[in-house]
Amino acid sequence: MxxxxxxxxxxxxxxxxxxxxxxxxxxxxxxxxxxxxxxxxxxxxxxxxxxxxxxxxxxxxxxxxxxxxxxxxxxxxxxxxxxxxKYEGQLEKSASHIVLVNPSNAGNMGTVMRSALGFGLNQMAVIRPAVDAFDPKVVRASMGAIFSTDFAYFDSFDAYREEYGERELYPFMLDASMRLQELMPTGAFSLIFGNEATGLPAEFSRVGRSVVIPHSHRIDSLNLPIAASIAMYEATKGKVS
Amino acid sequence: MxxxxxxxxxxxxxxxxxxxxxxxxxxxxxxxxxxxxxxxxxxxxxxxxxxxxxxxxxxxxxxxxxxxxxxxxxxxxxxxxxxxxKYEGQLEKSASHIVLVNPSNAGNMGTVMRSALGFGLNQMAVIRPAVDAFDPKVVRASMGAIFSTDFAYFDSFDAYREEYGERELYPFMLDASMRLQELMPTGAFSLIFGNEATGLPAEFSRVGRSVVIPHSHRIDSLNLPIAASIAMYEATKGKVS
Incomplete structure (x- = not known):
């Protein structure tokens, strides 16, 4: 036995x-x-x-x-x-991606997968160090979306960028050059989100065009799955049926 | 002691x-x-x-x-x-509200409060039966936003409507008459969300104008705090600095 x-x-x-x-x-x-x-x-x-x-x-x-x-x-x-x-998926160069940089919470990763699938995005790049996507907590929080998602891990953002950088890159940061409502991707894009506690490092402001979701000063930040979901909603608006 | x-x-x-x-x-x-x-x-x-x-x-x-x-x-x-x-707040007739109908999860209620405050909405009506807003789990999930939020409980949606119904009412339902991107409130409004598992009862389609957040058929639904946050983002867009 x-x-x-x-x-x-x-x-x-x-x-x-x-x-x-x-x-x-x-x-x-x-x-x-x-x-x-x-x-x-x-x-x-x-x-x-x-x-x-x-x-x-x-x-x-x-x-x-x-x-x-x-x-x-x-x-x-x-x-x-x-x-x-366990399996590792293959990201497609012609598809839009969600990029999670150093995500540390399993539930958040699963929730992002679920929302992403809802907005027609089923490709996710994960930059290490990062939570394990196969943790049963990710599987549960994704409500099964993980089984319809292709994801790949990378040791650094540069490694991801080298392979998939020829696209519209949108890092989400508080100190950004563009507001979310101005975001209108015209081709394949990547929405890039930082760690739950620390966000993206400052150098991401030189990656593509940085985006902020405007919010009042009454809160420090939106939580990661919520920020990512709002961004995906806006970026895919009109394209999801 | x-x-x-x-x-x-x-x-x-x-x-x-x-x-x-x-x-x-x-x-x-x-x-x-x-x-x-x-x-x-x-x-x-x-x-x-x-x-x-x-x-x-x-x-x-x-x-x-x-x-x-x-x-x-x-x-x-x-x-x-x-x-x-504990305290109970007073809702204002001239302010926009979030209305949670029969919310059952403390973490979700707190998360909605946090996002709401981020989008300049700090008034929440809760329709019973509902989770206890003072549960320390709500306080924690709100990350303190509860202390900047006025909320009031009602025994039924009709009781809420009788007192505050003179406004734009937007129930969120899968089977709705309008897509979220068409939502452009012109005055005080209420965004109305149902229970996590069951959503709003069918009769809410006759309340104000029902709204759907379009998503793919690959997922059953977006989770409550995410759906509410996307709705608040869209409804307040351009009004939050």
């Missing part, structure tokens, strides 16, 4: 906790899905049938056990866990 | 956990501040001096104790707690 271990950054697999996320995994990344675990308290019925059917179609092993749930999930109503092998 | 009890909805006081939040309390709602608790691990220095000075100016009692920290905060770096008596 295998022993189940808590997820770690260096694990080769990660997990979708809950049936909704596991459906997203099986629908959008079936080739990565390894096993699906089902708890003894999982209700029989149409939903379970549909899940088992998907597993059969995709040749994904089904394991009936309660053990992994004790290790992986503190939620009482989590009766399905998907196990998947 | 008083025994400290965990916060409850029917407590007469609530708490700002941490020094930053406590500064916000003392600066924006000094008349509500009752006591400030200081942990023995709190570093001496300018910040503490400034805090003690504010307490003296506002005649707020300072209590040196570690006990309340064991009860109120699981965070290791929380060395200051503010205690304040």
């Amino acid at each position: 295998a022993a189940y271990r808590r997820y770690r950054k260096d694990s080769e697999v990660s997990y979708s906790l809950g049936i909704t996320l596991t459906f997203e995994l099986l629908q959008h990344r079936p080739e990565q899905a390894a096993r699906v675990f089902i708890h003894s308290a999982m209700k029989e019925g149409d939903t379970l049938e549909r899940l088992l059917c998907l597993c059969r179609e995709q040749s994904v092993e089904v394991v009936y056990t309660d053990k992994i749930f004790h290790v992986m999930s503190k939620k009482e109503n989590c009766f399905v866990i998907g196990e998947f092998s | 008083a025994a400290y009890r965990r916060y409850r909805k029917d407590s007469e006081v609530s708490y700002s956990l941490g020094i930053t939040l406590t500064f916000e309390l003392l600066q924006h709602r000094p008349e509500q501040a009752a006591r400030v608790f200081i942990h023995s691990a709190m570093k001496e220095g300018d910040t503490l001096e400034r805090l003690l000075c504010l307490c003296r100016e506002q005649s707020v009692e300072v209590v040196y104790t570690d006990k309340i920290f064991h009860v109120m905060s699981k965070k290791e770096n929380c060395f200051v707690i503010g205690e304040f008596s």
